[in-house]
Amino acid sequence: MRTDLERNERRDVEAAGAAVMLSVVQHAASVPSCAAAGGLSDHDKENEIKKLEAEKQKLCEKSMGDDCCARGWKYFSGKCYYFPTDKKTWTASRDACVAAGGDLVIVSSTELQDFVNRRILPFITGYHYYWVGLTDAVKEGDWRWIDGTPLSTTSRMWSSDQPDNWKGERGEHPEGEDCAAMALRSTSYFLFDKFCDDRFNRVCEAKTQIK
Numbered sequence: 001m002r003t004d005l006e007r008n009e010r011r012d013v014e015a016a017g018a019a020v021m022l023s024v025v026q027h028a029a030s031v032p033s034c035a036a037a038g039g040l041s042d043h044d045k046e047n048e049i050k051k052l053e054a055e056k057q058k059l060c061e062k063s064m065g066d067d068c069c070a071r072g073w074k075y076f077s078g079k080c081y082y083f084p085t086d087k088k089t090w091t092a093s094r095d096a097c098v099a100a101g102g103d104l105v106i107v108s109s110t111e112l113q114d115f116v117n118r119r120i121l122p123f124i125t126g127y128h129y130y131w132v133g134l135t136d137a138v139k140e141g142d143w144r145w146i147d148g149t150p151l152s153t154t155s156r157m158w159s160s161d162q163p164d165n166w167k168g169e170r171g172e173h174p175e176g177e178d179c180a181a182m183a184l185r186s187t188s189y190f191l192f193d194k195f196c197d198d199r200f201n202r203v204c205e206a207k208t209q210i211k
């Protein structure tokens with residue numbers, strides 16, 4: 001089994017490789033068109049950048065890729081994730097994620113869900129919910145991710161008897177529950193529809209970036 005030191009060293013080496021590759025990508029992107037001078041055509045240059053981007057992706061995967069993300073963000077499977085510790089309404093959470101360079105997380109796979117849940121546990125306090133980028137505010141019952149993708153109708157992500165568009169004990173929330181949050185129940189995380197004005201933690205998602 002590797003020691004922590006060995007793991008760190010390996011990671012440093014891989015991160016250095018990623019840094020070199022990133023600078024190559026940056027360089028390629030900054031080379032002016034030299035088709036007229038007999039150099040790379042725009043088309044070749046584009047292909048070269050695509051190839052280098054793919055290489056960068058591989059290096060990001062190998063080195064766990066936090067170097068491909070903004071400071072404090074964590075890399076997973078081609079994207080970056082951020083786990084702030086403060087609590088906000090769904091809309092304010094989304095605004096904060098956008099201001100930080102991303103948006104609320106779209107939980108597009110069980111692997112991503114597992115990654116997010118493992119990472120967010122230490123950051124969640126009090127009542128354990130965190131906002132995700134899923135809402136039925138536009139049309140009741142039509143749950144869509146913030147990129148417009150409908151939530152699969154066969155999704156097993158909802159907790160039992162959710163979503164219920166609850167309106168409160170005395171109907172004090174006539175608008176019902178239109179924003180989705182994830183919470184731990186027993187040993188798994190599930191989706192709940194909640195009042196959009198509730199204040200919870202959040203997970204932001206962003207594209208990787210070339211530094």
Ligand SMILES: [Ca+2]
Pocket residue numbers: 136137140141165176177178179193
């Ligand atoms: Ca609803």
